[in-house]
Amino acid sequence: MGRPSATKSTLTLDDVDLFATETFVQGVPHHIFKLLRKEAPVFWHPEPGGPGFWVITKYEDVDHVSMHPETFSSGKRGVFIVDPPPEAGAVLGLLLLNQDAPQHTRYRRLVSRAFTPKLVLGLEPHIRDVTNGIIDKIADKGECDFVTDIAADLPLQAIALLIGVPMEDRQKVFDWSNQMIGAEDPEYSTGPEVPLRASMELYAYAQQLADKRRKEPKDDILSTLLAADFDGEELTEADFNAFFLLLSVAGNETTRNTISHGMKALMDYPDQRQRLLDDPTMIMTAVDEILRWSSPVMQFRRTATHDTEIRGVKIKEGDKVVIYYPSANRDEDIFPDADTFDVGRTPNPHVAFGPGGPHFCLGASLARLEIRIMFEALMKRLPEMEQAGPASYLRSNFIGGIKHLPVTYTPERN
Numbered sequence: 001m002g003r004p005s006a007t008k009s010t011l012t013l014d015d016v017d018l019f020a021t022e023t024f025v026q027g028v029p030h031h032i033f034k035l036l037r038k039e040a041p042v043f044w045h046p047e048p049g050g051p052g053f054w055v056i057t058k059y060e061d062v063d064h065v066s067m068h069p070e071t072f073s074s075g076k077r078g079v080f081i082v083d084p085p086p087e088a089g090a091v092l093g094l095l096l097l098n099q100d101a102p103q104h105t106r107y108r109r110l111v112s113r114a115f116t117p118k119l120v121l122g123l124e125p126h127i128r129d130v131t132n133g134i135i136d137k138i139a140d141k142g143e144c145d146f147v148t149d150i151a152a153d154l155p156l157q158a159i160a161l162l163i164g165v166p167m168e169d170r171q172k173v174f175d176w177s178n179q180m181i182g183a184e185d186p187e188y189s190t191g192p193e194v195p196l197r198a199s200m201e202l203y204a205y206a207q208q209l210a211d212k213r214r215k216e217p218k219d220d221i222l223s224t225l226l227a228a229d230f231d232g233e234e235l236t237e238a239d240f241n242a243f244f245l246l247l248s249v250a251g252n253e254t255t256r257n258t259i260s261h262g263m264k265a266l267m268d269y270p271d272q273r274q275r276l277l278d279d280p281t282m283i284m285t286a287v288d289e290i291l292r293w294s295s296p297v298m299q300f301r302r303t304a305t306h307d308t309e310i311r312g313v314k315i316k317e318g319d320k321v322v323i324y325y326p327s328a329n330r331d332e333d334i335f336p337d338a339d340t341f342d343v344g345r346t347p348n349p350h351v352a353f354g355p356g357g358p359h360f361c362l363g364a365s366l367a368r369l370e371i372r373i374m375f376e377a378l379m380k381r382l383p384e385m386e387q388a389g390p391a392s393y394l395r396s397n398f399i400g401g402i403k404h405l406p407v408t409y410t411p412e413r414n
């Protein structure tokens with residue numbers, strides 16, 4: 001993992017294809033990113049059916065693009081490589097991710113109220129209960145699919161806890177969220193209409209939930225989110241529904257895949273797992289290294305608002321500029337031994353959540369909490385887990401995902 005394979009050593013820039021989902025079915029193509037960082041850190045990539053896009057792979061440049069939203073816009077035409085169809089533009093524009101200041105600033109301030117450190121840390125005992133409940137179900141079996149049996153549930157449970165989705169509704173919210181993701185992968189997508197229908201149902205559900213709470217406010221996060229803030233500003237109905245939808249997607253696959261990649265890395269590098277087992281206080285640095293190593297969001301796109309340059313390469317107004325987080329996270333100019341998984345790595349200025357501009361991951365502290373609690377529980381309860389078959393990877397150029405990871409372990413009650 002993480003090292004260019006011998007068969008790929010003759011790769012040239014002509015072979016680079018970061019658009020085809022096929023490129024990702026063996027895992028994140030770090031050998032391609034390495035080549036680009038070395039030979040063409042600002043690389044013009046053709047796009048089937050589109051104008052093409054710039055591929056940005058160096059840490060410093062990913063940082064530069066993220067920190068200059070006035071030059072590299074999220075709002076102009078969204079953050080996905082392919083331009084949205086005109087009819088989808090208005091709806092996508094409601095999502096925080098696809099906005100620029102001042103709209104983004106106001107909206108983000110309102111929704112950030114659900115993510116204060118106090119609220120997130122207050123979830124710790126509940127997240128620990130959910131985690132132990134997940135492990136209870138498989139602890140006696142001695143084998144399971146790590147992704148579907150262990151990693152998949154916690155992220156949605158955590159969001160449901162945070163927002164206060166009633167227990168009886170959680171299963172249907174989980175089903176819709178899962179149907180919305182992985183649309184490119186034939187294993188998940190049963191047709192192009194499924195994600196669309198699921199998102200409409202989730203949207204309608206959010207509306208119902210908000211209506212109920214507006215009528216009967218409680219002392220919970222949902223009521224805080226729906227109330228006006230100090231300046232009298234409040235979320236519109238459409239704002240809230242779109243936010244609910246974004247959380248269900250943004251917080252689901254990302255955290256799930258980080259947990260799966262993290263477990264795979266600990267099994268691939270048993271010496272690193274042993275360090276963590278010997279010294280559980282290393283969990284904080286281990287969580288960050290797992291995030292750097294897995295970096296499940298592979299890219300987001302921006303659109304240049306005027307002519308500019310990156311590393312002396314001319315970028316024209318309207319060009320698509322795509323930043324690759326897993327590549328920045330293996331940049332040898334920033335991380336010594338970048339291809340080594342080191343649970344004690346410090347400093348570790350990874351950009352798995354983005355480098356820290358206005359769109360820095362809103363759920364970063366929640367995700368960190370989930371990952372920490374999950375690995376604390378796994379190291380304690382199932383410390384000898386081993387990979388029992390090949391991992392299969394998500395067919396996507398956007399999310400670096402593991403779909404299945406067969407594992408064995410000593411049953412807990414043996």
Ligand code: HEM
Pocket residue numbers: 066096097098108159246247250251252254255258295296297300325351352353354355356357358359360361362363364366367
């Ligand atoms: C390991 C898990 C996660 C990873 C790797 C991740 C990664 C990211 C990245 C790379 C961005 C864009 C950053 C930028 O453009 O600078 C982002 C934005 C965002 N994330 Fe996460 N995320 C994770 C978990 C979560 C969770 C658990 C939630 C919520 C429950 C969440 C909610 C969001 C939201 C709402 C945004 C948009 C923020 C904005 O546009 O202002 N994420 N995330």
